[in-house]
Amino acid sequence: xxxxxxxxxxxREWHPPALTRDxxxxxxxxxxxxxISLQNSVSEITGPVFGHNDIDPLxxxxxxxxxxxxxxxxxxxxxxxxxxxxxxxxxVPNTLVEAWQANAGGxxxxxxxxxxxxxxxxxxxxxxxxxxxxxYYYFRTVKPGAYPWRxxxxxxxxxxxxxxxxxxxxxxxxxxxxxxxxxxxxxxCPIVNTIPDKAAQGQLIAALDMNATIPLDTIAYKFDIVLRxxxxxxxxxxxxGN
Amino acid sequence: MTAGQTPSQTVGPFFxxxxxxxxxxxxxxxxxxxxxxxxxxxxxxxxxxxxxxDGAGTPVSDALIEIWQADATGNFAGKGANAGFSGFxxxxxxxxxxxxxxxxxxxxxxxxxxxxxxxxxxxxxxxxLNHLFTRIYFPEDAAAHAxxxxxxxxxxxxxxxxxxTADSDRAYRFDIHMQGAHETVFFDL
Numbered sequence: 038x039x040x041x042x043x044x045x046x047x048x049r050e051w052h053p054p055a056l057t058r059d060x061x062x063x064x065x066x067x068x069x070x071x072x073i074s075l076q077n078s079v080s081e082i083t084g085p086v087f088g089h090n091d092i093d094p095l096x097x098x099x100x101x102x103x104x105x106x107x108x109x110x111x112x113x114x115x116x117x118x119x120x121x122x123x124x125x126x127x128x129v130p131n132t133l134v135e136a137w138q139a140n141a142g143g144x145x146x147x148x149x150x151x152x153x154x155x156x157x158x159x160x161x162x163x164x165x166x167x168x169x170x171x172x173y174y175y176f177r178t179v180k181p182g183a184y185p186w187r188x189x190x191x192x193x194x195x196x197x198x199x200x201x202x203x204x205x206x207x208x209x210x211x212x213x214x215x216x217x218x219x220x221x222x223x224x225x226c227p228i229v230n231t232i233p234d235k236a237a238q239g240q241l242i243a244a245l246d247m248n249a250t251i252p253l254d255t256i257a258y259k260f261d262i263v264l265r266x267x268x269x270x271x272x273x274x275x276x277x278g279n
Numbered sequence: 280m281t282a283g284q285t286p287s288q289t290v291g292p293f294f295x296x297x298x299x300x301x302x303x304x305x306x307x308x309x310x311x312x313x314x315x316x317x318x319x320x321x322x323x324x325x326x327x328x329x330x331x332x333d334g335a336g337t338p339v340s341d342a343l344i345e346i347w348q349a350d351a352t353g354n355f356a357g358k359g360a361n362a363g364f365s366g367f368x369x370x371x372x373x374x375x376x377x378x379x380x381x382x383x384x385x386x387x388x389x390x391x392x393x394x395x396x397x398x399x400x401x402x403x404x405x406x407x408l409n410h411l412f413t414r415i416y417f418p419e420d421a422a423a424h425a426x427x428x429x430x431x432x433x434x435x436x437x438x439x440x441x442x443x444t445a446d447s448d449r450a451y452r453f454d455i456h457m458q459g460a461h462e463t464v465f466f467d468l
Contacts, residue, residue: 047467052287053408060289062406065334069458072467073433079390080399081412081468083355084347085367091310124282133310137297146305147293149341163297163307199291201298207347207399208468212410214288231408232286240285263282
């Protein structure tokens with residue numbers, strides 16, 4: 038019988054550590070004991086499965102999914118697209134990708150966000166999609182604005198879209214943020230800088246993708262997402278999962 | 280081909296728009312919520328609730344809790360679970376006055392010989408850069424706990440942090456302590 042294999046371990050030198058003093062909120066919200074390492078069991082190599090019944094046709098179009106009929110969100114029109122892959126370069130098909138973000142002025146439609154920038158009546162700021170059989174996904178949205186936040190006296194978040202990805206097992210779960218090539222605030226951001234390796238930070242910066250732009254309409258950025266790989270299940274009839 | 284894992288970043292303070300809209304009353308749909316049960320769900324219905332407490336002991340008002348569990352017969356959705364049960368739930372801690380998360384679910388069955396019933400938990404919050412995995416076990420299963428391969432991997436004096444307390448009839452309390460003497464056990468898995 039074939040069974041899904043365990044996941045490669047989470048790369049704890051590549052991901053940010055729990056405690057990073059320059060991101061002050063981490064100080065009281067990071068565990069102080071070491072994590073206890075476990076072999077994956079069926080509890081972690083399985084995970085929720087979503088289907089097209091969970092998705093509405095406009096869910097990946099943030100320009101229109103909250104807009105009044107015939108209107109659209111204000112801002113620089115962008116496509117964020119790419120593939121969800123695992124560490125072996127294999128596509129992760131039919132997996133749920135969720136997105137939420139500030140509007141073009143840097144304001145979230147969230148009751149706790151009191152920044153000066155106005156709410157855009159035609160922009161909700163969230164969406165979802167499923168990857169296709171090749172792991173491909175895309176969203177159409179507006180480029181989110183930068184906004185200030187309370188950490189040091191004068192910190193600004195670079196433009197970013199929050200992304201949540203399920204993968205094929207609970208152990209593969211990932212929530213991250215997508216930044217945009219050329220933004221000078223990226224290098225100054227204490228949250229970006231929780232990631233120790235510059236090359237790892239670079240994986241969170243979507244590249245301008247001229248070939249995917251729609252001329253006279255929408256500019257595009259490419260953002261590939263890499264989830265933990267899966268081990269081969271050896272001594273089975275065939276290798277599976279990598 | 281190999282590529283590095285896409286690094287994790289914090290869920291931030293505004294996840295409710297995208298991830299728990301219905302629970303928070305935003306005019307968007309949600310793909311999952313705090314109630315895992317439906318009319319067809321088979322099993323012993325329970326409530327699981329608790330607070331997330333930061334290092335100062337203050338309840339966290341912007342944590343996101345996800346749970347993943349087997350159904351009452353010990354099967355996961357897509358692997359033989361009964362059709363009325365997805366096994367996946369989501370709740371933010373910003374809705375109730377006491378910043379509790381509150382799930383309605385069923386008591387999970389035994390996933391395999393030697394494993395005690397448990398619910399898998401992921402904790403996300405502003406200030407947490409990598410989500411944290413933990414597990415909820417149930418106090419009435421003490422005999423099974425002695426053999427459970429995960430609980431027995433945890434130092435004996437910390438195991439109690441993974442066992443919910445029976446609060447009232449069919450309700451269990453499971454507080455998540457980020458730090459301090461009762462710091463919850465978190466897993467690297």
